[in-house]
Amino acid sequence: MIPFNKPYLTGNERVYIEEVLKNGRFSGNNVFSKKCAAWLEDRLQCAKAVIVPSGTAALEMMMILAGIGPGDEVIVPSFTFSSTANAVVLRGATPVFADVRPDTMNIDEKRIEAAVTPRTKAICPVYYAGVACDMEAIESLARRHGLLALPDAAQAIGSAYKGRPLCSYGHMAALSFHETKNVHCGEGGALLINDPAFVERAEIVMEKGTDRSKFFRGEIDKYSWVDVGSSFLVNEITAAFLYAQLEQSEKITERRLELWTRYYRELEPLEKGGKLRRPTVEGCVHNGHIFWILLNDAAIRDRLIYELKDKGIGAVFHYIPLHDAPMGLNFSSHDLPTAAECSARLLRLPLYVEMTPQEMEYVVESVREVLS
Numbered sequence: 001m002i003p004f005n006k007p008y009l010t011g012n013e014r015v016y017i018e019e020v021l022k023n024g025r026f027s028g029n030n031v032f033s034k035k036c037a038a039w040l041e042d043r044l045q046c047a048k049a050v051i052v053p054s055g056t057a058a059l060e061m062m063m064i065l066a067g068i069g070p071g072d073e074v075i076v077p078s079f080t081f082s083s084t085a086n087a088v089v090l091r092g093a094t095p096v097f098a099d100v101r102p103d104t105m106n107i108d109e110k111r112i113e114a115a116v117t118p119r120t121k122a123i124c125p126v127y128y129a130g131v132a133c134d135m136e137a138i139e140s141l142a143r144r145h146g147l148l149a150l151p152d153a154a155q156a157i158g159s160a161y162k163g164r165p166l167c168s169y170g171h172m173a174a175l176s177f178h179e180t181k182n183v184h185c186g187e188g189g190a191l192l193i194n195d196p197a198f199v200e201r202a203e204i205v206m207e208k209g210t211d212r213s214k215f216f217r218g219e220i221d222k223y224s225w226v227d228v229g230s231s232f233l234v235n236e237i238t239a240a241f242l243y244a245q246l247e248q249s250e251k252i253t254e255r256r257l258e259l260w261t262r263y264y265r266e267l268e269p270l271e272k273g274g275k276l277r278r279p280t281v282e283g284c285v286h287n288g289h290i291f292w293i294l295l296n297d298a299a300i301r302d303r304l305i306y307e308l309k310d311k312g313i314g315a316v317f318h319y320i321p322l323h324d325a326p327m328g329l330n331f332s333s334h335d336l337p338t339a340a341e342c343s344a345r346l347l348r349l350p351l352y353v354e355m356t357p358q359e360m361e362y363v364v365e366s367v368r369e370v371l372s
């Protein structure tokens, strides 16, 4: 059986977890949380990183800090995970869905402006498969309209755009460390704060709305409830696991890119033969997070999933566009042809660090066989 994903272990997770057991400190914001945060701040060039329980939590904390509330609108792509829109809805605000580009499945920067209204507060682009959106266009549009740019960077660790880490774009960005991501800790995430104006309040919001961080630093003699907040911290065992992964993240990205590039090369003849389309990566360095293909129609895609499964290969579809989902129908009646049409034709092929050349050859050969 070739699974779609096999979570990678570096070997050091166990070593660092042993260290935590010896240290005897298990709650959030301890040694390993701080190491992870410092690593992210240094490598991803952000003013502050907060290690949180999930990518979903990072998005929720981001919307609190952005001051999103009732009556506000936030523009999100329709082709994304529910968490991007839920974070907006949980603040009592409205997600406004925009269509995506068929070449990257990222938000179509040319369609954003039409979705801007006097109520729009922010744009939340998603870096699908770790590939950059046109962030120059999006940041410039955000500046023109006085909006916040708040990327959902769940899949984007290790990617770069115009010579800078992709995660350093936008006022804040949300990362995921779910076990399906390149770097993981089972469940986890990070809120990356690029605009220092949000840093002070972040310390309060992550500590259940208290100024406990100042108290811990000895800056005040008691702490109290000063703002809204929640428990956005992770325990030390999770942070220790994550640190072992972060240390290896460059090697992980390198290996995934090798595998991604091999798929890209091997599937070229099928694209030339009109059987499928490969993803487009232009103007950025991506991280090999997902290798996806677009089949000619939904029926072929579904048949391919079924026949690959029969051959012991886990190939999977991805997001059902949110504007078409039962919950999404409450928010938007826009016509979003590309998201709907392309998501029905999209297929993700197995890709994991320990994938062998034989396994990849078998997947490619099987795709060829089914499509020919």
Ligand SMILES: Cc1ncc(COP(=O)(O)O)c(C=O)c1O
Binding pocket: 054, 055, 056, 057, 080, 081, 083, 084, 126, 152, 154, 155, 175, 176, 177, 178, 187, 188, 189
């Ligand atoms: C684009 C996107 N946003 C958010 C999330 C949520 O991340 P998590 O599972 O860590 O909560 C995911 C997870 O797959 C995602 O793909």
